[in-house]
Amino acid sequence: MDFLEKYKPKKLEEMIGNKKAIEEILKNNFKKPLLLYGSPGVGKTLSCYLIAKKLNFEVYEINASDYRDLESLKKVLLISKQYSIFGRKRIILIDEIDGLSIHDRGATTELIKIFKESKNPIILTANDAYDQKLKNLRNYCKLISFSKVPYPSIAKYLEKICKNEKIEYDERILKNIAQRCNGDVRASILDLESLIKDNKLLSSDLLSPRDLEENIFNSVRIILKTKKIDIAKDVMNNLDRTPEDFFWWIEENVGREYKGEDLKKVLNYLSLADIFRRRIMKRQDWILLRYYIDFISVGVALAKKETYHKYVAYGFPTYISKMGIMKAKKKEMEEKIEKLRNKMHCSKKIIVEELPYLKQFLKL
Known part of the structure; x- marks a missing residue:
């Protein structure tokens, strides 16, 4: 089990930071729709699930980017007026409401209708509640701010994970991880897990830029949640990674999102994508690239019968993580070989040949 799943809070008391925001949600008693806003990864979506658990509610989650048309929103309106089959109330969670396009005026009107007619509590999440396109929706919601979690709190939490997993760590590296994740x-948990090798924590210098990683998580989430071809294609057109990198992100996370026949179907599409990738590399037939891209985006999006309305903690690709560590170790060894070559006044080839013997009495 990966760290995100293993150390995901099971109750509200276990969450790090934003205690006041959670208290405010409970105190409000869902008198009006709530708009939770703040940076990614600060606990907006997770807190909704934990509050629902505490109140014995169910959660019906939708992603705003996949519910732009009136027909989809009318379905949400119908659900918002009903209790679950067990007679329990539902929290209607509309995630990433700032994903609505400025052209989705009909969607905004329908959402306001849902606010007025719903018999269940409604919670919306956004990174920026003061985005211009949310102007009309803000008037119907109570805004609750989720702030970035202080880095000392994050570092302390990472240290707890390291101790539980018996990982050899340096406190300075933990602080660096906590600081660079920006709350x-x-x-931070994904970064920590990606740096572990043989129960030791490697240098945080090996980590990729944080802004790129945030973008790729959003892209993966949209592909796995949507069932619309145009949205899937938009993601690939605006991708800030190579399609091959994105393949590994999708391959890592489909098993967390999809189940049963849906999973079989999506793995088949990924297998076909891999076949096309090999043909492209072997024959240099780049015309096939468009099919490869469609398999890992449109194919994955349409493989599911219905969108999964659940919270999923997506992970960093194991393959990319291992490749990064291997490259770093190779570079480190090459630097050591170069130093030995200069000191011993011999060729690189001789150093490489004698390396097994040199390792016996040198720290390499």
Whole structure:
């Protein structure tokens, strides 16, 4: 089990930071729709699930980017007026409401109708509640701010994980991880896990830029949640990674999102994508690239019968993590070989040949 799943808070008391925001949600008693806003990874979506658990509610989650048309929103309106089959109330969670396009005026009108007619509590989440396109929606909601989690709190939490997992660590590296994640607890746990090798914590210098990682998580989430071809294609058109990198992100996370026949179907699409990738590399037939891209985006999006309305903690690709560590170790060894070559006044080839013997009495 990966760290995100293993150390995901099971109750509200276990969450790091934003205690006042959670208290305010409970105190409000859902008298009006709530708009939770703040940076990614600070606990907006997770807190909704934990509050629902505490109140014995169910959660019906939708992603705003996948519910732009009136027909989809009318379905949400119908659900918002009903209790669950067990007679329990539902929290209607509309995630990433700032994903609505400025052209989705009909969607905004329908959402306001849902606010007025719903018999269940409604919670919306956004990174920026003061985005211009949310102007009309803000008037119907109570805004609750989720702030970035202080880095000392994150570092302390990472230290707890290291101790539980018996990982050899340096406190300075933990602080570096906590600082660079900019208040994003989820990102810090992913970074920590990606740096572990043989129960030791490697240098945080090996980590990729944080802004790129945030973008790729959003892209993966949209592909796995949507069932619309145009949205899937938009993601690939605006991707800040190579399609091959994105393949590994999707491959790592489909098993967390999809189940049963949906999972079989999506793995088949990924297998076909891999076949096309090999043909492209072997024959240099780049015309096939468009099919490869469609398999890992449109194919994955349409493989599911219905969108999964659940919270999923997506992870960093194991393959990319291992490749990064291997490259770093190779570079480190090459630097040591170069130093030995200069000191021993011999060729690199001789150093490489004698390396097994040199390792016996040198720290390499």
